[in-house]
Amino acid sequence: MAISRRNFVVRSTVAGAGLLVGLRFSGPMLLSQESEKAKKKGPVNPFDAYIHVHPDGNISLIVAKSEMGQGIKTGLAMILAEEADVDFNAVSVEQAETRPDIYEHMGTGGSGSTMENFMPLRRAGASVRELMITAAAQKWNVPKTECEAKQAIVRHTKSSRHATYGELVDAASKLPLPDPEKVPLKNESQFDLIGHATPRVDIPSKVNGSAGFGLDVRVPEMVFAVVARCPTFGGKPLHFDASKAKAVPGVRDIFEIPALGKDMYTAGGIVVVADSTWAAMKGREALQIDWDRGPAASESSAILRQSLRTAASKPGKRIRNDGNVDEALPSSAKRVEAVYEFPHLAHATMEPMNITVHARAGEAEVWAPTQSPDWVQRTVAKLLDLPSQKVIVHTTLLGGGFGRRYMADYPAEAAQIAKVVGKPVQLVWSREDDMTHDFYRPAACHRMRGAVNQAGHPLLWSHTITSTSIGAFWGSPDKLEESEVGGAKQMPYTIRNVRLEYSAVPSSVPPLWWRSVEHSFNGFAVECFIDELAAAAGRDPVEFRRGLLVKPANWKPKDEDDPDPARLRGVLDLAAEKVGWSKPLPKGKGRGIASYHSFGSYIAEAAEVTVTGKDFKIDRIIAAIDCGQVVNPESVRAQAESAIIYGLSAALKNEITIKDGAVEQSNFDGYDPIRIDEAPPIEVHILKSKEDPGGMGEPALPPAAPAVANAIFAASGQRLRRLPFQLKT
Amino acid sequence: MAPIQLLINNSPHEVEVDPDTPLLWVLRDKLNMTGTKYGCGMGLCGACTVHLDGQAVRSCQTAVSSVASKKITTIEGLSVDNSHPLQKAWIAEQVPQCGYCQPGQIMSAAALLAKTSRPSDQQIDSAMGGNLCRCGMYQRIRRAIHRAAGEGA
Numbered sequence: 001m002a003i004s005r006r007n008f009v010v011r012s013t014v015a016g017a018g019l020l021v022g023l024r025f026s027g028p029m030l031l032s033q034e035s036e037k038a039k040k041k042g043p044v045n046p047f048d049a050y051i052h053v054h055p056d057g058n059i060s061l062i063v064a065k066s067e068m069g070q071g072i073k074t075g076l077a078m079i080l081a082e083e084a085d086v087d088f089n090a091v092s093v094e095q096a097e098t099r100p101d102i103y104e105h106m107g108t109g110g111s112g113s114t115m116e117n118f119m120p121l122r123r124a125g126a127s128v129r130e131l132m133i134t135a136a137a138q139k140w141n142v143p144k145t146e147c148e149a150k151q152a153i154v155r156h157t158k159s160s161r162h163a164t165y166g167e168l169v170d171a172a173s174k175l176p177l178p179d180p181e182k183v184p185l186k187n188e189s190q191f192d193l194i195g196h197a198t199p200r201v202d203i204p205s206k207v208n209g210s211a212g213f214g215l216d217v218r219v220p221e222m223v224f225a226v227v228a229r230c231p232t233f234g235g236k237p238l239h240f241d242a243s244k245a246k247a248v249p250g251v252r253d254i255f256e257i258p259a260l261g262k263d264m265y266t267a268g269g270i271v272v273v274a275d276s277t278w279a280a281m282k283g284r285e286a287l288q289i290d291w292d293r294g295p296a297a298s299e300s301s302a303i304l305r306q307s308l309r310t311a312a313s314k315p316g317k318r319i320r321n322d323g324n325v326d327e328a329l330p331s332s333a334k335r336v337e338a339v340y341e342f343p344h345l346a347h348a349t350m351e352p353m354n355i356t357v358h359a360r361a362g363e364a365e366v367w368a369p370t371q372s373p374d375w376v377q378r379t380v381a382k383l384l385d386l387p388s389q390k391v392i393v394h395t396t397l398l399g400g401g402f403g404r405r406y407m408a409d410y411p412a413e414a415a416q417i418a419k420v421v422g423k424p425v426q427l428v429w430s431r432e433d434d435m436t437h438d439f440y441r442p443a444a445c446h447r448m449r450g451a452v453n454q455a456g457h458p459l460l461w462s463h464t465i466t467s468t469s470i471g472a473f474w475g476s477p478d479k480l481e482e483s484e485v486g487g488a489k490q491m492p493y494t495i496r497n498v499r500l501e502y503s504a505v506p507s508s509v510p511p512l513w514w515r516s517v518e519h520s521f522n523g524f525a526v527e528c529f530i531d532e533l534a535a536a537a538g539r540d541p542v543e544f545r546r547g548l549l550v551k552p553a554n555w556k557p558k559d560e561d562d563p564d565p566a567r568l569r570g571v572l573d574l575a576a577e578k579v580g581w582s583k584p585l586p587k588g589k590g591r592g593i594a595s596y597h598s599f600g601s602y603i604a605e606a607a608e609v610t611v612t613g614k615d616f617k618i619d620r621i622i623a624a625i626d627c628g629q630v631v632n633p634e635s636v637r638a639q640a641e642s643a644i645i646y647g648l649s650a651a652l653k654n655e656i657t658i659k660d661g662a663v664e665q666s667n668f669d670g671y672d673p674i675r676i677d678e679a680p681p682i683e684v685h686i687l688k689s690k691e692d693p694g695g696m697g698e699p700a701l702p703p704a705a706p707a708v709a710n711a712i713f714a715a716s717g718q719r720l721r722r723l724p725f726q727l728k729t
Numbered sequence: 730m731a732p733i734q735l736l737i738n739n740s741p742h743e744v745e746v747d748p749d750t751p752l753l754w755v756l757r758d759k760l761n762m763t764g765t766k767y768g769c770g771m772g773l774c775g776a777c778t779v780h781l782d783g784q785a786v787r788s789c790q791t792a793v794s795s796v797a798s799k800k801i802t803t804i805e806g807l808s809v810d811n812s813h814p815l816q817k818a819w820i821a822e823q824v825p826q827c828g829y830c831q832p833g834q835i836m837s838a839a840a841l842l843a844k845t846s847r848p849s850d851q852q853i854d855s856a857m858g859g860n861l862c863r864c865g866m867y868q869r870i871r872r873a874i875h876r877a878a879g880e881g882a
């Protein structure tokens with residue numbers, strides 16, 4: 001029997017080894033018991049993960065997903081345990097080695113882990129249960145329908161017989177797998193785990209220092225390296241003098257590595273290798289380097305801001321055009337215009353970039369805190385002239401990802417260094433390296449135009465986005481708007497005349513997805529401007545939005561990112577109810593709201609603020625969430641809190657500015673995220689939903705800043721249109 | 730480089746390093762005690778917090794030569810089995826997200842509770858203000874400290 005994309009393939013595994021089921025997370029449903037033949041089938045095995053039911057009845061899920069604190073390992077174990085009907089603690093999730101010949105889809109990001117895995121994993125789990133029931137029924141010679149599985153035991157009540165999965169696994173491994181599309185799944189009322197708060201399995205190791213992050217990798221004989229990179233983007237060393245640096249105790253070697261091309265985008269520079277991180281850093285300080293500051297040495301945020309503003313006042317590429325925004329307006333119409341401005345932002349993961357590489361003869365081993373182990377593997381293999389299979393990548397825990405740890409720049413540098421060093425080498429980025437050589441959230445400027453009629457109804461919505469396009473930088477000129485217009489294109493309010501245009505502004509500052517990607521600015525523009533229209537119409541912001549979230553009887557999403565207006569209204573109503581929207585507030589206090597859809601989830605946030613002169617304080621944030629079927633509510637809450645604080649850091653405080661081609665901020669003094677005394681209480685409410693699970697790593701971020709800006713307007717009458725916020729007295 | 734004697738988590742250690750080396754890097758690179766984290770190297774984030782004679786200090790700002798006569802406690806020395814009331818509270822409140830900042834958070838909180846058994850929100854703000862959490866788990870940190878205080882840390 002060949003592996004087909006539609007059928008199960010059944011093979012006996014080696015006797016006594018248990019049951020091994022392969023599954024994939026995307027594309028057509030496919031499960032298979034692994035076989036020698038399947039293994040030999042060629043370089044690409046279609047599976048993304050394996051379920052191994054051991055002879056003792058315990059189950060391992062072997063999967064390549066990075067744990068960045070989102071609780072993915074707990075969530076996956078819950079789904080599998082639920083449908084396989086075993087105890088949650090009997091399932092352990094193991095990090096797969098990086099072998100694209102076995103696992104095809106290994107990235108972790110786009111808030112996608114639960115979204116993509118949910119149904120495939122349920123079906124695979126249910127198949128395990130089904131196999132066990134079938135094996136038991138055959139053994140006892142009774143009809144399957146009389147057998148029941150619970151907690152890894154199959155029972156035949158009529159004859160008071162029972163058998164554990166461990167006892168049945170050998171027989172089960174010889175059975176044909178059921179059709180994954182038809183295998184009976186539990187219905188929601190039978191869920192014991194899915195939807196129930198479950199403590200995360202990664203937490204205990206994170207309270208005693210034993211959790212292993214990338215920087216914690218220790219292998220015998222290892223050395224440490226740092227790189228002196230040109231402060232400007234695209235600059236390079238002209239000459240360097242290493243004599244003083246070589247005299248620093250512990251320094252072993254100093255050499256230059258070249259910058260690598262655009263797909264990796266590394267700065268190149270002078271490498272200092274030493275016995276300890278500290279010695280490497282001291283050695284680097286002692287280097288004397290003359291830089292060729294390169295072609296971008298004159299770039300500045302001040303000039304860029306002007307270019308963005310200019311571009312935003314000109315027509316761009318049409319992305320959406322409903323009706324005619326240029327249609328003549330009645331003379332009684334009220335026009336509203338606003339320009340919103342967004343700075344570059346750094347990811348600033350708590351653990352700076354780092355990676356450990358050991359290049360040996362004919363092979364290499366890598367320990368990487370990464371969101372894309374397969375890209376790390378390809379990169380390291382390429383630079384060490386090895387076939388990919390000869391590079392083993394161990395994914396460590398990640399001290400934050402936020403999109404930054406997708407990239408292959410630090411792995412590429414480490415491979416260049418490892419090639420010279422020949423010993424295991426840990427490349428460490430200092431906080432300064434991390435902040436000044438990040439890939440940054442694009443800087444952007446949005447120009448909005450709208451109008452409302454006398455009855456308080458909006459007549460038009462015109463939105464022009466300009467940004468330092470991610471697509472332009474990474475080389476797809478036909479897709480400049482690809483990571484820039486989401487959420488603005490799906491602007492959910494029913495308005496007859498809508499236009500969206502986009503244009504890219506060149507910049508040498510390397511851009512990248514930042515937590516929630518373009519939704520971080522599009523959510524702000526859309527949710528602040530709808531508030532401005534409500535104010536112009538003299539209407540209540542919640543009631544105004546509600547009236548425009550209309551779901552026609554025959555509604556169908558225009559594309560997969562098109563929000564369901566009814567679900568958006570559902571969270572808007574819940575947030576308004578929970579914050580007590582209609583209760584009056586004392587003078588100086590204000591309430592604001594924003595509701596937004598991204599990554600398959602609907603989230604409304606309401607903020608209460610107190611404004612005193614130029615200062616303001618966020619008193620509380622209420623979040624109302626519809627993220628479809630919830631797997632672990634505990635993780636949903638934690639991720640919502642996290643994304644809100646991350647978004648508020650950008651709204652209140654953070655900005656990366658460029659001067660003379662270099663980033664001006666270098667550590668947490670110049671780029672200081674929110675601290676405990678500034679963090680508002682956050683209250684999370686989750687709507688019950690049977691819809692497919694949406695993502696949760698990012699979607700709570702976009703509504704946070706506009707909810708606060710709208711609250712500040714309500715309290716003070718000031719519209720904050722540039723981030724980070726600055727109030728006038 | 731003369732050897733330096735250190736007392737860490739009640740065990741004696743001897744290291745030969747440049748006396749200016751920050752304690753952080755001695756712990757991490759010489760003694761392989763990696764629970765204490767590097768976040769900024771400038772006393773700005775608190776990830777490297779340890780106790781010196783019970784006081785919370787930033788080990789990235791503490792030269793190893795200055796601690797030779799002191800009792801050093803790191804996250805590894807808080808308990809062997811997650812039994813410290815703060816560790817229990819951290820688990821109960823599901824505080825860590827990525828977890829990277831948490832050893833430093835817990836060490837700062839432990840020093841606070843040792844002095845102030847029932848801290849107010851304001852006392853928590855001032856004791857914990859030097860500890861960044863990029864994952865934004867601040868309200869959980871606050872709740873966990875109150876919980877541990879309630880259970881008599």
Ligand code: FES
Nearest residue numbers: 768770772775789
């Ligand atoms: S590493 Fe010491 S305070 Fe940040």
Ligand code: FES
Nearest residue numbers: 827828862863864
């Ligand atoms: S838990 Fe990630 S930085 Fe605090």
